[in-house]
Amino acid sequence: MTMGAVLAALIGVASAEAADCPRKDALGTSRVLSVDAKTTPRVGLKSFPQTLPLADHEVVLTFDDGPHPPTTSKVLAALAQECVRATFFLIGLHASEHPDMVKRIAREGHTIGHHTWSHPFMARIPFDKAKGEIDRGIAADEMALHGTSTTTPSTPFFRFPYFEATPAELDLLQSRGIVVFGADLWASDWNEMTPEQELKLITGRLAAAGKGIILFHDPKARTAAIMPAFLRYLRENGFRVVHVVPATPAQKNAEAH
Numbered sequence: 001m002t003m004g005a006v007l008a009a010l011i012g013v014a015s016a017e018a019a020d021c022p023r024k025d026a027l028g029t030s031r032v033l034s035v036d037a038k039t040t041p042r043v044g045l046k047s048f049p050q051t052l053p054l055a056d057h058e059v060v061l062t063f064d065d066g067p068h069p070p071t072t073s074k075v076l077a078a079l080a081q082e083c084v085r086a087t088f089f090l091i092g093l094h095a096s097e098h099p100d101m102v103k104r105i106a107r108e109g110h111t112i113g114h115h116t117w118s119h120p121f122m123a124r125i126p127f128d129k130a131k132g133e134i135d136r137g138i139a140a141d142e143m144a145l146h147g148t149s150t151t152t153p154s155t156p157f158f159r160f161p162y163f164e165a166t167p168a169e170l171d172l173l174q175s176r177g178i179v180v181f182g183a184d185l186w187a188s189d190w191n192e193m194t195p196e197q198e199l200k201l202i203t204g205r206l207a208a209a210g211k212g213i214i215l216f217h218d219p220k221a222r223t224a225a226i227m228p229a230f231l232r233y234l235r236e237n238g239f240r241v242v243h244v245v246p247a248t249p250a251q252k253n254a255e256a257h
Helices: 001-021 069-081 092-096 101-108 125-145 168-177 195-209 221-236 251-254
Strands: 029-035 060-066 086-092 111-114 179-181 210-218 240-246
Touching: 060 069, 069 101, 069 221, 086 092, 086 101, 086 125, 092 101, 092 125, 101 111, 101 125, 111 125, 111 240, 125 168, 168 179, 195 210, 195 221, 210 221
Parallel strands: 029 240, 060 086, 060 210, 060 240, 086 111
Antiparallel strands: none
């Protein structure tokens, strides 16, 4: 498959997503971006020298630490209202407690990434324990999603808790073909603030950055509360949402030739 054919296929996917949206004035998902660990093993300017190849006013929406049904369901509803696709980095323990919510996230077209089993500081624990956190988290997410406990992720995307990793941990994930996601900007929603303060903070940061991978936390009530207004801000200010997915074998072959 040539690169042109790959791009045409991706444009077709994006067009199909837009066509499926019942609301004509919705923000929508502007395009689908395939991410391959071989070409982009680590992304996010807060942690790494490089990030995803986004154009001006393109954003990737990511959510960490779920699922947490009371708030995750509100985030999903806001995304569905605007026909927007996001990526959820799940904690394995939470996924094992709420498998129906994991299935719903996937069913509604979002990408599921991995965020360890119990959210430890990964650079402060022995390597073997860190590897166990990675594997157990992936296995729990896969079990919730597909009913099979495997340490080979169906979506090879991972984010370190607190963006804290050792070189050995980064090398391990790269050797396994797993993309490590950082972020380009975030809502600081782990800090105590009102929803209004969070909305002002993240829209100000985005206006300054102009594009990027954005980090939210779906278990945070303040984040769930602002999501409709934040998506409206994106729509009214000409931002476009990019949905990230793993590269398929055909796309990887095209890149190799």
